[in-house]
Amino acid sequence: MQEKSGCEKCKNCDEEKATPQWKNDFPISWDGDHYVSRREMVKFLTLGSSLLAAANWLVAWVWHRGRKETFPSSLIGSVAALKKEKSILFRYPTDKDPCIAVCTPSGELVAYSQVCTHLSCAVIYKEEELFCPCHNGVFELRVGRPTAGPPTRPLPRITLEQRGDRLFATGVEVTA
Amino acid sequence: MTNADFFIDYSRCIGCQACVQACSECDTHRGVSMIHLETIERRDSVQTAPQVCMHCEDPICARVCPADAIKKTPDGVVQSSLKPRCIGCSNCVMACPFGVPKYQVAIDQMMKCDMCYDRSSVGKTPMCAAVCPSGALTYTTLRNIQQTRPGVPVNEWQFGKEIVRTKVYVMVPPEISRVEVGLVQITTTAASLPDDPYDVALMLES
Numbered sequence: 001m002q003e004k005s006g007c008e009k010c011k012n013c014d015e016e017k018a019t020p021q022w023k024n025d026f027p028i029s030w031d032g033d034h035y036v037s038r039r040e041m042v043k044f045l046t047l048g049s050s051l052l053a054a055a056n057w058l059v060a061w062v063w064h065r066g067r068k069e070t071f072p073s074s075l076i077g078s079v080a081a082l083k084k085e086k087s088i089l090f091r092y093p094t095d096k097d098p099c100i101a102v103c104t105p106s107g108e109l110v111a112y113s114q115v116c117t118h119l120s121c122a123v124i125y126k127e128e129e130l131f132c133p134c135h136n137g138v139f140e141l142r143v144g145r146p147t148a149g150p151p152t153r154p155l156p157r158i159t160l161e162q163r164g165d166r167l168f169a170t171g172v173e174v175t176a
Numbered sequence: 177m178t179n180a181d182f183f184i185d186y187s188r189c190i191g192c193q194a195c196v197q198a199c200s201e202c203d204t205h206r207g208v209s210m211i212h213l214e215t216i217e218r219r220d221s222v223q224t225a226p227q228v229c230m231h232c233e234d235p236i237c238a239r240v241c242p243a244d245a246i247k248k249t250p251d252g253v254v255q256s257s258l259k260p261r262c263i264g265c266s267n268c269v270m271a272c273p274f275g276v277p278k279y280q281v282a283i284d285q286m287m288k289c290d291m292c293y294d295r296s297s298v299g300k301t302p303m304c305a306a307v308c309p310s311g312a313l314t315y316t317t318l319r320n321i322q323q324t325r326p327g328v329p330v331n332e333w334q335f336g337k338e339i340v341r342t343k344v345y346v347m348v349p350p351e352i353s354r355v356e357v358g359l360v361q362i363t364t365t366a367a368s369l370p371d372d373p374y375d376v377a378l379m380l381e382s
Contacts, residue, residue, distance in 0.1 A: 026244045028234075028235060028238040028239065028246070028248050029247070029248050029250065030247050030248065030249045030250060031250055033244075033247050
């Protein structure tokens with residue numbers, strides 16, 4: 001604004017009419033300088049936060065992709081044994097991750113992580129439900145959703161695959 | 177902000193150095209004096225002239241600054257360089273037609289008169305004008321100065337082909353409307369003067 005009023009007064013106005021862009025970026029007046037500082041700040045915040053968001057998505061995507069491919073397929077027992085025993089314990093994907101496979105009353109085969117989502121006690125198959133004896137947490141069998149007690153998150157589900165009589169664990173599905 | 181302006185009346189200066197001392201007590205640059213008290217032909221005259229920043233409408237010091245460190249306030253006062261930006265290149269020292277900016281070696285930064293912005297921005301008289309006993313430096317309204325002084329205030333300067341308009345006025349004889357500053361060839365040199373082994377002024381000038 002000030003630059004303009006100064007321009008009207010000057011005698012060589014015609015020569016200086018076209019103000020180069022760099023002069024607008026480095027104004028001499030206080031007001032102009034404050035305006036540029038504010039604009040730079042907003043630009044920095046906008047670009048910075050969008051960059052941060054993009055980086056977050058990228059990291060999540062890379063991690064997600066990497067994670068999916070790392071699950072091995074491992075033999076956990078025979079279908080006949082599971083149907084007979086009703087539930088069997090196994091470790092998947094590593095030796096430190098206890099899991100439980102259950103044959104539901106309707107004959108469906110499901111498997112979940114044995115680690116309770118409340119305080120990490122081991123859940124057991126009891127009365128057509130998965131029961132955590134530590135604090136009386138109960139998960140239903142169909143999708144592992146908590147139905148009673150303190151747990152709020154469902155159990156991570158282990159995907160199963162039948163190859164003839166042999167039963168394989170092929171992956172872990174964590175639902176929110 | 178006030179409607180007072182700064183006036184320099186060189187002919188009234190008595191060289192008492194009060195402005196120099198007062199300037200160094202200013203809160204914006206405590207301990208360092210920003211005012212230049214020049215001697216004029218020291219050998220032949222006792223005339224002195226105070227030089228404060230003239231606060232150009234289009235400050236050349238700010239235009240040549242490569243670091244974007246010199247800023248002008250909305251009321252037309254050109255500020256000292258900004259500490260985080262000044263790179264101490266002395267471009268402004270070279271460019272100023274009045275020779276005002278001072279490069280401070282100790283802090284590697286340019287400092288200049290800012291019309292005691294802590295004072296003048298709230299309507300107080302700048303330090304130098306407040307102490308000047310002869311009225312060579314005055315901070316008052318244009319109307320008041322026109323009524324009380326014989327000369328006329330002028331704030332337009334011509335350096336060669338360049339016209340510079342300033343916030344600070346100088347008092348000149350009534351027939352002058354623009355101060356024209358040209359190159360002056362100094363003819364008086366130490367060699368052209370008769371020998372005087374006790375002439376201290378000559379020793380200082382040569």
